Amino acid sequence: MGRYRRLVKIHEDTILPKEPYDFKLTAMCYASCWDFDGKQAYIPFYTSSGMGCTVASRGEEGVVVSVYAEKADDEFIESGLSVAKHVLGLDEDLREYYKIIEDDPLLGIIPRKYRGLHMRAVTSLWEGVLIGICQQNASFRQGWTMVLNLRRILGEVLQLEKLNVILNTLPTPERILRQAKKLKETKVGYRRDTIVNVAKSFLKAEFEKLEDIKGIGQYTARLARVLALRKYDEFPVDRWFSRLIPYAYESVDREWSRQKVERYAEKLWGKWRGLSAVLITVVTAAEPIQEALQSIREGTIDLMPNKPAPMTLWKYTKP
DNA sequence: TGCCAGGCGGGGT
DNA sequence: ACCCCGCATGGC
Numbered sequence: 001m002g003r004y005r006r007l008v009k010i011h012e013d014t015i016l017p018k019e020p021y022d023f024k025l026t027a028m029c030y031a032s033c034w035d036f037d038g039k040q041a042y043i044p045f046y047t048s049s050g051m052g053c054t055v056a057s058r059g060e061e062g063v064v065v066s067v068y069a070e071k072a073d074d075e076f077i078e079s080g081l082s083v084a085k086h087v088l089g090l091d092e093d094l095r096e097y098y099k100i101i102e103d104d105p106l107l108g109i110i111p112r113k114y115r116g117l118h119m120r121a122v123t124s125l126w127e128g129v130l131i132g133i134c135q136q137n138a139s140f141r142q143g144w145t146m147v148l149n150l151r152r153i154l155g156e157v158l159q160l161e162k163l164n165v166i167l168n169t170l171p172t173p174e175r176i177l178r179q180a181k182k183l184k185e186t187k188v189g190y191r192r193d194t195i196v197n198v199a200k201s202f203l204k205a206e207f208e209k210l211e212d213i214k215g216i217g218q219y220t221a222r223l224a225r226v227l228a229l230r231k232y233d234e235f236p237v238d239r240w241f242s243r244l245i246p247y248a249y250e251s252v253d254r255e256w257s258r259q260k261v262e263r264y265a266e267k268l269w270g271k272w273r274g275l276s277a278v279l280i281t282v283v284t285a286a287e288p289i290q291e292a293l294q295s296i297r298e299g300t301i302d303l304m305p306n307k308p309a310p311m312t313l314w315k316y317t318k319p
Numbered sequence: 320t321g322c323c324a325g326g327c328g329g330g331g332t
Numbered sequence: 333a334c335c336c337c338g339c340a341t342g343g344c
Contacts (some may be wrong), residue, residue, distance in 0.1 A: 136326040142342060143325075144330035190341025217327050288324070
């Protein structure tokens with residue numbers, strides 16, 4: 001413990017993203033200070049022979065992608081480039097989706113004012129699940145505090161040579177189990193049992209669907225698949241959406257059932273509904289439900305408020 | 320202080 | 333197929 005992994009630069013490339021594409025907006029989406037610093041996006045990844053990290057920034061002709069790794073090995077280059085494409089959605093074609101949400105009362109602002117914003121994905125299903133568990137029965141603020149604690153206390157520490165950058169990754173299942181006692185310090189509370197159980201299941205790879213694992217229900221499983229696989233054809237329904245969707249789209253001031261929300265989302269956004277779920281949290285700044293309803297009512301929703309939100313988290317976290 | 324919050328499973332009906 | 337409760341933590 002306490003040791004840094006030093007990574008050196010082994011490759012650089014420029015990738016042309018599919019338009020419409022805005023690098024900065026995408027890189028800052030749900031990014032902490034370890035994921036985006038205002039210019040560069042940092043994307044750590046694992047391979048069978050060690051750790052790597054891709055650093056991406058906007059260049060003249062496209063997105064400049066540098067691969068850092070523990071060894072100069074082609075395996076890292078391949079992984080680093082494909083992880084960057086996936087996480088930043090460089091090959092994702094949003095033209096059809098943007099047409100669908102053009103006149104959407106919440107999401108319409110994206111094709112109009114924030115064109116080129118894609119969801120920033122995570123690198124693995126495991127990471128998606130970990131993030132999902134931290135959101136269970138917690139506010140945006142508390143949930144992300146837990147995620148950042150997991151990284152700070154249990155994560156791997158990477159040092160990128162010559163960049164003077166140090167960043168913490170989410171812990172692997174192995175690290176969770178090896179240091180299960182330290183989980184207490186991360187303030188995940190009773191979610192600790194779930195996290196340990198899920199780590200074991202991932203290590204043994206002994207499940208067909210995420211929902212088969214105790215502690216993972218509809219919401220967490222769907223959110224994990226949206227974030228990690230860009231599997232957008234399911235809507236992760238929670239209490240927050242059950243209040244917000246009827247309020248924003250039908251002026252109904254009471255909660256809908258999960259099934260009603262799911263069917264309504266399918267009608268509005270079709271196979272893109274999972275993406276809509278994430279982007280609705282982005283445009284509403286993921287405020288607690290009462291405040292979110294108030295902002296909608298008063299027409300004051302703001303993507304980039306002067307407080308922690310999906311698009312501003314990177315400014316409000318400290319290493 | 321004593322609720323309450325982007326879930327979940329278990330145990331009741 | 334429902335309803336209800338407790339679970340740990342932080343914020344107000």
